[in-house]
Amino acid sequence: MTLLxxxxxxxxxxxxxxxxxxxxxxxxxxxxxxxxxxxPEDKPVVFAATNLPEQSFLEETKEEIKEEIKDPFKVxxxxxxxxxxxxxxxxxxxGKAAVYDDKTNIFSLKDTISKHFSMNGIxxxxxDVDVMKELKRQKKLFPAAYNVVRPYLAKRLxxxxxxxxxxxxxxxxxxxxxxxxxxxxxxxxxxxxxxxEHKNYRWNTAYAESLSATMNEIVPKISRGVISKSxxxxxxxxxxxxxxxxxxxxxxGIDNTEEELxxxxxxxxxxxxxxxxxxxx
Numbered sequence: 001m002t003l004l005x006x007x008x009x010x011x012x013x014x015x016x017x018x019x020x021x022x023x024x025x026x027x028x029x030x031x032x033x034x035x036x037x038x039x040p041e042d043k044p045v046v047f048a049a050t051n052l053p054e055q056s057f058l059e060e061t062k063e064e065i066k067e068e069i070k071d072p073f074k075v076x077x078x079x080x081x082x083x084x085x086x087x088x089x090x091x092x093x094x095g096k097a098a099v100y101d102d103k104t105n106i107f108s109l110k111d112t113i114s115k116h117f118s119m120n121g122i123x124x125x126x127x128d129v130d131v132m133k134e135l136k137r138q139k140k141l142f143p144a145a146y147n148v149v150r151p152y153l154a155k156r157l158x159x160x161x162x163x164x165x166x167x168x169x170x171x172x173x174x175x176x177x178x179x180x181x182x183x184x185x186x187x188x189x190x191x192x193x194x195x196x197e198h199k200n201y202r203w204n205t206a207y208a209e210s211l212s213a214t215m216n217e218i219v220p221k222i223s224r225g226v227i228s229k230s231x232x233x234x235x236x237x238x239x240x241x242x243x244x245x246x247x248x249x250x251x252x253g254i255d256n257t258e259e260e261l262x263x264x265x266x267x268x269x270x271x272x273x274x275x276x277x278x279x280x281x
Contacts, residue, residue: 178253188252197236203244
């Protein structure tokens with residue numbers, strides 16, 4: 001090969017390698033390689049999609065909680081004869097045997113009653129009026145107690161609604177009539193009094209009979225039954241005309257002890273829950 005041909009061949013080879021990258025860049029299968037890679041832009045991270053399951057779970061949980069929360073069964077306690085007392089309790093505090101006392105009395109049991117009711121899912125309010133002191137202030141006699149407490153009770157019932165209103169009293173009967181033994185424990189017996197001279201009489205009686213029957217299911221014969229009263233020598237209303245859901249309960253008598261009263265109060269709370277609270281839910 002002559003020198004001239006060697007030079008021509010070398011020049012052609014160099015030209016081929018120079019043009020090759022340009023030709024390769026135009027080929028369709030290499031477009032991706034020739035496209036510049038863009039750096040990712042700084043954008044806010046959105047977690048909405050990944051949070052959906054958690055949000056849904058929380059919403060479902062809230063709904064379940066709402067379903068479980070029921071309106072509480074509300075009871076109003078009234079103490080028309082607020083200074084009715086139990087001799088053993090008064091004697092333990094003051095050393096005297098009295099059936100009426102301005103401190104140790106049925107009204108002083110309101111916190112104990114509220115506690116037992118609360119343990120049975122019952123929300124308890126107290127008409128916080130010492131009616132006997134109000135009687136003395138107004139210079140009225142004992143039989144006027146129902147008329148004295150009436151405006152206070154009527155006002156409360158206008159302000160709030162209750163599922164049950166209980167006017168609590170102490171019977172004047174002696175121990176043999178007001179005490180019962182069950183499973184080696186003694187209880188103060190109860191009696192439920194309904195005034196028969198008003199329009200709500202049958203409604204009040206239905207509540208009373210249901211409560212009495214349930215109490216006797218828990219402790220046989222703890223309830224002495226439902227007593228209807230009417231006539232010239234009794235009140236005949238006991239303010240039960242103010243609401244259909246009102247009863248008067250006499251808890252024990254003058255000889256019952258605090259322990260006997262506590263056991264019976266616990267039974268009353270259970271009976272209310274069994275008779276009325278489960279039905280409301």
